Amino acid sequence: MELQILVSKKGTKVVTATNLHQVLGLPNQHFLTNVKKWLNDWYEFRDGIRKPIRLRDYGPRRVKDNPILDDYYLSVEFAKMIALRTKSKAKLKVAKQMLALDGNLNEEEQLTTDQLMHLLELTKAMSIVSCQEASEREHLRTYKERNEGQAVNWWTYRSKILGYSAAELRDKLRRRGQSPKGKNQRELIASVDQLELIRAGIIDLFMALGKTATYARRMGDLSKTLALELHIEIFDDRNGQSLFAPPINPRGIRELEAILADAA
Numbered sequence: 001m002e003l004q005i006l007v008s009k010k011g012t013k014v015v016t017a018t019n020l021h022q023v024l025g026l027p028n029q030h031f032l033t034n035v036k037k038w039l040n041d042w043y044e045f046r047d048g049i050r051k052p053i054r055l056r057d058y059g060p061r062r063v064k065d066n067p068i069l070d071d072y073y074l075s076v077e078f079a080k081m082i083a084l085r086t087k088s089k090a091k092l093k094v095a096k097q098m099l100a101l102d103g104n105l106n107e108e109e110q111l112t113t114d115q116l117m118h119l120l121e122l123t124k125a126m127s128i129v130s131c132q133e134a135s136e137r138e139h140l141r142t143y144k145e146r147n148e149g150q151a152v153n154w155w156t157y158r159s160k161i162l163g164y165s166a167a168e169l170r171d172k173l174r175r176r177g178q179s180p181k182g183k184n185q186r187e188l189i190a191s192v193d194q195l196e197l198i199r200a201g202i203i204d205l206f207m208a209l210g211k212t213a214t215y216a217r218r219m220g221d222l223s224k225t226l227a228l229e230l231h232i233e234i235f236d237d238r239n240g241q242s243l244f245a246p247p248i249n250p251r252g253i254r255e256l257e258a259i260l261a262d263a264a
Contacts, residue, residue, distance in 0.1 A: 003097055013101055014073040016061055024088035035070065043081045048210035052078055076101050122205070123198060123223040129236045132201035138208035161213050162200055194234045199224040
């Protein structure tokens with residue numbers, strides 16, 4: 001059985017649930033149960049962690065020869081994620097086929113000028129320590145919501161997303177001849193590279209909004225680049241105002257506060 005790629009009237013490449021099920025070699029008698037699970041599970045789509053949306057990620061398909069069969073058209077992105085979650089021995093081969101068709105980056109993922117300016121304002125706002133902490137709290141809150149109110153493995157999970165662990169940060173400091181003793185994770189990051197605090201804050205923010213880890217890291221990396229080019233410095237506002245506080249557009253702070261309020 002070969003994977004059949006169809007093209008919708010809008011030019012979207014799709015596969016049918018029945019064909020995907022057969023190509024993966026899953027038992028026919030489990031089709032209805034599997035499809036029901038596919039459509040009601042949570043996935044890491046490009047635009048965030050969510051359930052599949054009808055007429056966007058999938059749509060009903062009428063089968064002339066079998067009108068009572070519940071079949072569906074599935075977007076290639078959705079079908080690829082389904083395949084990787086199955087226990088099929090063919091899942092890697094099938095997923096790779098769809099990856100080649102799906103591509104790595106859609107045009108809609110490219111930032112517009114307005115979006116870039118918005119990220120710039122968020123980058124400036126994230127130079128303030130209280131904003132970084134607020135984003136981290138919201139990220140933790142969403143993590144706990146997805147884990148039955150528990151924060152188990154939070155630091156391991158967040159370290160994986162950021163790309164480094166506290167142990168790796170301590171090791172970097174030791175190699176520089178600095179002592180990591182008594183430093184928490186924030187202090188370790190600041191000691192290694194202060195602009196990483198901005199990157200981490202942006203990643204926390206987008207993860208709190210339900211974006212994918214890949215998208216959040218991409219925004220975090222871009223934000224750090226902007227901060228470097230604009231010579232943005234970190235300002236700790238927790239101990240009161242300072243004459244040397246960085247020039248920040250108040251709109252950036254208001255936007256960040258509104259985003260975090262909506263996420264709460």
